[in-house]
Amino acid sequence: MSHRVYLYNVSAPSEARDDDTMMMEWGYEMPLWLQPLLVDGGFIDGNNYNNHTEPDNAGLYYNARAGIDNLKRFYEFLEKQEGLIADKAAFAEAKTKLLSYLEKLDLPYFHLDAWDVFNMDDIPHAEQAETWRANIAHNNEIITKAMDNDDISLLRYSELMDVSPGFTSFEELLNYPNYEYGWASIWEPYEDEADVEIFEENGLWGLKDKAGSILLSPQFDEFYDFSCEDLAVVSRAGKYGYVHKSGKTVIPLVWDDAFDFEYGTISAIVKRDDKFGLINLEGRAVTPTEYESLEALAGIFFTGKKDGGWGVLDQSGSVIVPFEHEEAFQFGGEFYHTTVKGRKNRKIFNESWNYIGDFPLTAVEPIGEGLILVKPHKDANHHTLYKKDGTVCVSGFDKLNRQTHFPNLLILRKGKKHGAFGKRQESLLLPYEYDALIDLQAVVDSMSSNLVLAQKDGQKGIFNGDPDEPSWLFPLDDYEDIVWLYEGAFALKRHGLWSIAYSPEKRLSDYEFELVARKAPIDGFAYAFKGSEVYTVGQYGLARADKAEVLEDAEDTYYNYYFDADVRKRLLAYAKAGSPDPGGVDEYTPVETLYNLSLEAYEAGNYEKAFHYDTLAAEKGYAPSMSNLAQMYYSQEGYLDDDKAFYWYEKGAAAGNPYAMNGLGACYRHGVGTEPDADKALYWTGQAAERGLDFAHNNLGAIYYEGQLVPQDLDKALWHYEQGEVLGSPDFGWLGYIHDLKGNHEKALHYYRQDYEAGSNVGAYNLGIVYSQDLGIAKNIPAAITYFNVALERDYPHAHIELARIYRNEKEFADESLAKYHLEQAERAGLDIPDDI
Incomplete structure (x- = not known):
């Protein structure tokens, strides 16, 4: 049986009530992606439901409203991180469902009940609850720091407490398909229980609450569904206005037509005397009703027609684009466009409403960071990149490499040479002089990195196209090969032998190994082979590989995809060799072993040995x-x-x-x-x-x-x-x-x-x-x-x-x-x- 963790939205601590909602039933842990809900309050009291084993009856309580607001902020932060989300459509769907679900919760507390998990240990539940509280607070401190600095690299998985050991990075956890970007942890798909009922009587429409009490007597000719801000459009005798779910008419029925407030907007379109305008949530005019037509555009803008010309307004009614265009504007996904008189091209504006130029829609492609790529078309046989301000930043290249997925870098080809373009810098970081620029698909600090393998005139190097400090990690040199291992660690080959290093100055080994192979990053991240010996490469350098762990890695059907047939054969030969491991302490003694030897020596009063062992391990980090x-x-x-x-x-x-x-x-x-x-x-x-x-x-x-x-x-x-x-x-x-x-x-x-x-x-x-x-x-x-x-x-x-x-x-x-x-x-x-x- 799996041991479960429950999350409830409740009215009061230690007091079960009929209106409590069970939000989550999850195995063994509080899912990391929901921990931002548990950011305010954090006190211990008795459970509402698993409360039958006094004194082992302790759960955690947090203030719900602050948590919901914090989770919204967290998901918005995740959504704008370039390169983090593998399936943006699935993330957007999960985010919408999750936030919609949370907005329906109106009780004051979130209650975390881990009674089932606490029972696995003899430690009193109250003490375990305190540990969970501290761990969740620690994780939220890391998450908040990342959000405050708008820097996902600060959300390091290795620094988080009590999270699933099956993942090695936050990016990997977030994109795991079975978790559905957090929606899978909700106990059951949310069914929007109607808290009000629009009902009809004698041809007129009114409103009841869920108990059946009448909030608005039947009086409207039309009663549309409730939308944003719990407002619904209603009409009577040809006039339109808005009512709230509470039954209050918040905007009088004085308009000839009215349209919904869209999600995330503060203005809605209304009509009077065949002209359109905007009103705010209180019904006050944002713009006069002076437009011949007005349509919502991408949720946050409005395209309208005035004096025969089309233009664009923002939610405050300010004119973004003058009303001098032939047709309405349309949203193209990170850019906007409208017709060009007498031509098939479209007039293109970027997401900041800076004018780019007149191009065929098929030639226009947004590439993130507000940049627009214009591909070859009838009037141009080359590619051009446009900056956020609408001006050209680089032009004349032949191809954009579609096989790379760097957060900041774009690999461009001109002739037979390649260059690297920095999106944040809006300029070329590496000129068109490289034979190849290859995406290593390296993950650093739980994020897709900008580490690129550069090849030029028979030499190789590693360039880091970091958005803040681009630099050469390994300058071009006569390396025969370079392989990314883990985080910032690489294997470099010269004269047929491999070295392992973080930089030319920070080396874990000299050129001494016949082969280096990546492994699942558990108890090290690579194996290095020298003769019949195998060494584990980890954050503390190299250690003689444990034969039992090597055998498990080589035979494990889940992890052995890291190894080809030759590597697996060498691992099995090492693991099954009958010769004992060499005794004594040397440069390949694992740091954990050194640490334990130091403790034993200290307890025996042999302080010199204790100092010696701890010094060896400390100097390895x-x-x-x-x-x-x-x-x-x-x-x-x-x-x-x-x-x-x-x-x-x-x-x-x-x-x-x-x-x-x-x-x-x-x-x-x-x-x-x-x-x-x-x-x-x-x-x-x-x-x-x-x-x-x-x-x-x-x-x-x-x-x-x-x-x-x-x-x-x-x-x-x-x-x-x-x-x-x-x-x-x-x-x-x-x-x-x-x-x-x-x-x-x-x-x-x-x-x-x-x-x-x-x-x-x-x-x-x-x-x-x-x-x-x-x-x-x-x-x-x-x-x-x-x-x-x-x-x-x-x-x-x-x-x-x-x-x-x-x-x-x-x-x-x-x-x-x-x-x-x-x-x-x-x-x-x-x-x-x-x-x-």
Whole structure:
């Protein structure tokens, strides 16, 4: 049985109601494409339906309206990303259905119920719900950053939390056919349940609500379907107006004819005295009724006729194209056109209404970024590209390569030579001097890339036609072959041998391998072959391939399409070879193995080996080893080195390791290897906390309590300590102490007891203080004496002072000899003796 995750639109948390709507029933996860719905609120309460296993009854709740608006923004952002969507028609259909469905939801909360999945683990449901909340917030932070910067490359699949492992990029996930661009996750196809009924009685039309109550009595000769903004055109006695689903007549029936408000528009066409004009949603005139004809154009413009000539208006009624053309304008998909008097050509305007010229429609093709291609036609035997401003940017080439799919590049041919045109730059980035410019179909940062294999005079290179910073990644050189492997990694061949590199300067290997083959990007992205040995190529360099994994790859019917017969034969030979793997640690030891060896050495007290193993892995870029290495330099006696601690914490933080982020925050907090910096301390510790690191929250709590880097804020301090508790690292002592300071003695006592039961010496001391001073509980001197003595047993000498205070000042327990004894012990411990004792 598949474990399901449910999403509901509900009226109230923890209270099932008849009008609740189940939106989604999905296997194991909250689908990434719907997570932007869960962006506002995010609190935990009992489930509305799976609520029969107390205390394991916890779900998440979010504010629905903000989520719907955010998902609209997300889908609009996706729609305009060049090269992202494989099937634009299917995406547009799914987007329309999904947004229409969501607009019908009018209850205030989205409720995420993962009870079925939570039951797979022994961890309490509330704790799992908190983890899900943190992961969804993390993913939405990445999505929002991408939207804010209008940069899909910032939506890196590898940085997202708890998403399907079956995909390696967001682009791959989005375009998976079975998901239908998000519509497939909706529990059932939405059937537009009529919330009102247009009904007829005695030849007149009226309106009822779904309960049958009459909203508008039968009074209209015609009653058209409701459209945008829930408005419908109605007529009576030859006059037209608009009514709302609520039954209110919002625009009086004063027009000779009226037309729907189209989706996304704020103006509608009306007619009076055989002339047409525009009105807004309130019925006020946008333009006078002075046009002989007026028609909607592509939803957001209007083409009209005035004084015998045709022109174009926008929704505000402003004239975009003067009324001097013979016929109405038509939409051609990213451009507009109308007739040219006496000719078969059409007058062409681009999507910004800049005039391009007069051409046959068959010669005109929009190519994105507002550019228009005009192909050879009767009056020209070459191709021409027009800029967004309507001027020519490049002309005279013979062909546009249709086999490439770069987001920014167009490959043009002139004669027998090829050049590369940048759409964003509106200019040639590579001149017509290349024998071939080949699309590698490389995916980088989950997006189709602009990486092109260039060939010229027997040399090869890799050019990156990035829209912001086009550059040569591998300049032309005497490479025999270049193959894209994964992200920015390539295999390059010289003198019959292969090297693996990210750039000429950043190489993972020299020219030493007989063969390099791409693999499914799981536990590495390629195999490299040398003699009988096989190595896995991954983000941390090369490692000796695990034979069991190689065998699984070679035999797996799903993944082995990466390999031809020769590669598969070599993989099987390696995997089934009887010779054992070489022992010891060398340059091909996997970083995960080095990391584990370091942990074993550290636990055994062999710090030199621990440093050695972690250094090898850290220098290969393995962030967990960077963090471990930094921590040892930060705290291990005999190896302390502030500069190295800061260096490796900074490297690990840049690589995204939350432990390193927390450590870097500590360096800035305490001035270890750098100058103290309050802003950076808060930033990096906060980054670790946002990634769910429990003790990073405790560190933030300490910062806000101490009041040294920032002004003291007990509320913020308490909140962060509470988050540390929720995430599994409660600091009972500080939780109790801050509650104590805020006057909440009952909660303080609760946490002091937990601290005591955990074996804390300060916890015992604090309980002694509570019982000796009547703080939240009746004064109990015997209990206080007991707890102070436990604190002494746990080596907390401050308890001597409190015991001396009791034996000197509490009449019923006065004992001067004991008082003097404890004062002497306090002095031996180096403590200052208060004046009152």
